[in-house]
Amino acid sequence: MPETRRSVHAIAARARPILLGVAAGLFVAACGPSDSGGAPAAVSVADEAAEAPIEPAELGPVHEVALADLEGGAVNLAKFAGRPMIIEVWATWCGPCRRNRQRIHELKKDFPERLVVIGVSVDSKASLVTNFLRSNPANELELMATPAFMQLLATRSTSNAIPKTVYVNGRGQIVDVLEGVQGANSVRAMAKNLR
DSSP states (O other), X not given: OOHHHXXXXXXXXXXXXXXXXXXHHHHHHHOSOOTTTOOOOOOOHHHHHHSOOOOOOOOOHHHHXXXXXXXXXXXXXXXXXXXXXXXXXXXXXXXXXXXHHHHHHHHGGXXXXXXXXXEEEOOSOHHHHHHHHTSSOOOSEEEEOOHHHHHHHHTTOOOOOSOEEEEEOTTSOEEEEEESSOOHHHHHHHHHHOX
């Protein structure tokens, strides 16, 4: 066999496992329940065991920014270092925000246990949030936006639109910021893949 044909066959042989892996990944990414009421995808015990335990992490930008709790005290998210987060940026007066919160609350049972869901309200007063939470479910943590938080958010999303769903990895880095009411499959996939 001439040298050129031999090297083409050698390259093809090396590329075949990579192509098969990519094709398998595309198939897995495309499969899953639909928003039209399909059954949730099964998670095997092996998948659960494969998740890495929570490890200490260096503080990232999200861990270092100050927010305010509903009583006006300063809060930073450093206590969640090593754990991924979904941060809902919302307001009590915003209909799409309420739908997005409801969607995320309905999906919490599908999230990895180590994932933290945090609400950050842009309402003018914490009392509005407190009143809202009397008859609606709360996240693990409910906070008020601060100029420092909004400035950090502006590095990834220049729009003032809400709701925003902010996906943060365990190192405190913003992975993605999505606007509007999120689809169930999108939220599940992002929650599962945050590390």
